[in-house]
Amino acid sequence: MSLEQRGRRVLSPVLGHYTWLPIERGEGSWLVTTDGRRILDLTCGIAVTAVGHAHPRVVQAVTEQASRLMHISSGVAKYEANIALGEFLAAVLPHGIDTFVFQNSGAEAIEGAIKLARQVTRREGIIVFRGGFHGRTTGAATLTTSKAAYRKGYGALLPEVHVAPFPYPLGCPIAPAHDAEACAAHCVAETLAMLEHEIPPENVAAFVIEPVLGEGGYVPAPASFLRALREISKRIGALLVSDEIQTAFGRSGGWTAIERMGVVPDIVTLAKALGGGLPLGAVAAPRALHEQWPTGTHGSTFGGNPVSCASGLATLRVIKEERLVDRAEDVGRIVEEELAPIRRDPRVREIRRIGAMVAVEFDDKATSKAVTAAALERNVLLITCGSHDQCVRFIPPLNIAEADLRGGVGEFVTSLQGVREALPA
Ligand SMILES: Cc1ncc(COP(=O)(O)O)c(C=O)c1O
Numbered sequence: 001m002s003l004e005q006r007g008r009r010v011l012s013p014v015l016g017h018y019t020w021l022p023i024e025r026g027e028g029s030w031l032v033t034t035d036g037r038r039i040l041d042l043t044c045g046i047a048v049t050a051v052g053h054a055h056p057r058v059v060q061a062v063t064e065q066a067s068r069l070m071h072i073s074s075g076v077a078k079y080e081a082n083i084a085l086g087e088f089l090a091a092v093l094p095h096g097i098d099t100f101v102f103q104n105s106g107a108e109a110i111e112g113a114i115k116l117a118r119q120v121t122r123r124e125g126i127i128v129f130r131g132g133f134h135g136r137t138t139g140a141a142t143l144t145t146s147k148a149a150y151r152k153g154y155g156a157l158l159p160e161v162h163v164a165p166f167p168y169p170l171g172c173p174i175a176p177a178h179d180a181e182a183c184a185a186h187c188v189a190e191t192l193a194m195l196e197h198e199i200p201p202e203n204v205a206a207f208v209i210e211p212v213l214g215e216g217g218y219v220p221a222p223a224s225f226l227r228a229l230r231e232i233s234k235r236i237g238a239l240l241v242s243d244e245i246q247t248a249f250g251r252s253g254g255w256t257a258i259e260r261m262g263v264v265p266d267i268v269t270l271a272k273a274l275g276g277g278l279p280l281g282a283v284a285a286p287r288a289l290h291e292q293w294p295t296g297t298h299g300s301t302f303g304g305n306p307v308s309c310a311s312g313l314a315t316l317r318v319i320k321e322e323r324l325v326d327r328a329e330d331v332g333r334i335v336e337e338e339l340a341p342i343r344r345d346p347r348v349r350e351i352r353r354i355g356a357m358v359a360v361e362f363d364d365k366a367t368s369k370a371v372t373a374a375a376l377e378r379n380v381l382l383i384t385c386g387s388h389d390q391c392v393r394f395i396p397p398l399n400i401a402e403a404d405l406r407g408g409v410g411e412f413v414t415s416l417q418g419v420r421e422a423l424p425a
Contacts, residue, residue: 003034018043018383019376026053029400031381040380040408044395047214047246050273051318052397058276061314065307074102074304081309088316089284092255094264099290100282102304106245106271107135109281110208112298113267114139114158116283117206117239120292124159125203127194127238129166129187131387133215134208134243143208146216147387162199164191166209168219170350170361171387184225191232201236206267211257214246217386218352218359218393223261230263239266239289245281246357249273249316250325250398253332253355260355276315278308324398328356334402335394338409342416358394365389367419374415380408 004020022034029052031039044050051058065081074082082102090098103109118124126143128134134143136150142157144150151157167184169177174186195201207229213219233240242265247257254260256268266289271281281303319325335358342348342360349361362368365388372382372392385393392412396405 018372019381021376021381028052028054029397029404038379039376040404040411042394042396042408043381043383044273044397045277046272046383047251047395048272048275049277050249050251050398051276051315051322051324052399053277055276055315055318057318058311058314061310062278062307065310069306071302071305071307073301075299075301079306079309081306081313082304085304085309085313085316088313089270089282092316092320093268093284094256094259096264096286097268097284099287100284101290101298102309103271103281103283103300104279104302104305104308105135105281106243106269107137107140107281108300108303109245109269109271109283110134110140110143110243111137112281112283113206113208113241113243113269114143115298116267116285116289116293117241119294119297120289121205121237121239123203123205123238125199125205125238126158126161127164127191127199127204127207128161129209129221130163131166131168131171131213131216131219132208132210132243133213134210134245146213160199160203162194164194166213166216166219167221167225168213168217171217171219180222181224184222184228187225188228188232191229195232195236201238204233204236204238206239206241207233208241208243210243210247211261212247212252212354212357214357215385217361217391218354218357220252220257220352220354221261223263226258226261226263230265233266241265241267241269243269245269245271247355250319250328251356251395253325253328255325257354273315274312275308276311278305278311280304280308280312319398322399328398331356331396331398331400331405332358334405335396335409338406338413341413345416347416356394356396356398359385359391361386361391363390368392370419371412371416374418375412378411378415380411380415382412 003022024034128143133146134140165187167187169183242258244256268284
């Protein structure tokens with residue numbers, strides 16, 4: 001029986017699958033299937049393996065840590081990897097964000113950020129932005145609006161969560177077509193109207209935003225929008241939470257995306273690349289905020305596990321020493337260059353990029369699914385995003401070889417050619 005056949009018997013159908021590829025191992029930018037097929041991985045396991053698979057320094061750090069101490073729980077005793085990771089993060093995150101509580105995932109980091117914001121402000125209201133994805137635990141799912149399906153059937157979610165529009169001109173239902181700045185101005189006005197009509201400013205604990213929509217379609221918010229949110233949140237005494245779970249550590253071209261846009265948030269949520277392939281998340285904020293979070297009211301058995309911290313620390317050191325945050329810009333530019341032949345393809349609505357996050361938005365899901373399937377036949381793994389899965393996103397390792405990247409994107413372009421011929425225009 002194949003791995004897929006066995007999996008279909010024991011794994012819950014609740015899990016969505018981009019593919020059922022049977023993977024034997026990963027080597028740098030490549031995956032190797034159980035039957036020896038080599039596939040270029042332009043997904044990084046959904047924006048996790050920023051330095052590729054099985055990076056020797058990460059493997060060595062994990063092996064050494066596992067042989068010394070696999071678990072003790074950070075509430076029971078202290079260990080080097082946990083503290084050293086905190087020190088590293090304090091040095092690279094936006095100014096003043098120097099204190100951390102480690103968690104196991106992105107959704108858990110979001111849960112922690114909601115709890116921290118509510119404790120500090122003694123308010124309940126959370127304002128999120130339409131199209132955002134913040135995770136699948138009940139609290140994080142309440143904040144998630146990238147697809148209504150993530151909320152459907154789960155009954156009453158968290159109270160006091162309000163949804164404001166996100167500046168996404170192509171996804172905006174308001175005609176005529178307008179640019180990102182006009183869209184941002186409109187979204188700021190809508191947010192202010194919400195404070196007038198829906199949730200009083202003195203009830204707002206936090207604004208929680210992805211500075212670049214991830215699952216929602218790789219859509220960067222204009223800096224003007226983030227600056228306006230910073231100003232509004234300060235004025236009303238609410239906190240600004242930047243969900244950098246997908247964007248941090250070079251992916252968006254900076255250590256964080258929001259810092260690239262000249263805005264310093266109050267809280268940053270981290271996960272994905274943070275653990276270098278092992279489960280790890282963090283709620284990051286200035287010490288003064290963490291000091292208002294009553295001791296013992298939040299925590300986790302596994303959060304900040306020694307092996308995950310060692311893996312994350314080794315990964316972040318590679319990113320820093322190999323200057324991969326700077327290289328992210330080149331990686332993104334190369335993808336953009338190779339996509340040039342399809343820029344005027346009638347099915348391509350837009351090609352968007354920030355740092356090494358690139359998306360091609362199509363008219364519909366039929367095209368994005370057909371082109372990713374065709375690319376996989378050519379041994380290039382890509383995944384979709386967007387509220388209708390209408391975008392294909394490129395998430396290459398930040399240290400990918402230029403020839404591999406150009407070749408992989410070239411295969412995607414060729415795949416679209418085939419799809420264009422197969423599907424009616
Ligand atoms: C921006 C963002 N926030 C939160 C999450 C949830 O992270 P996790 O799947 O680790 O719970 C994700 C995952 O895709 C994400 O992209």
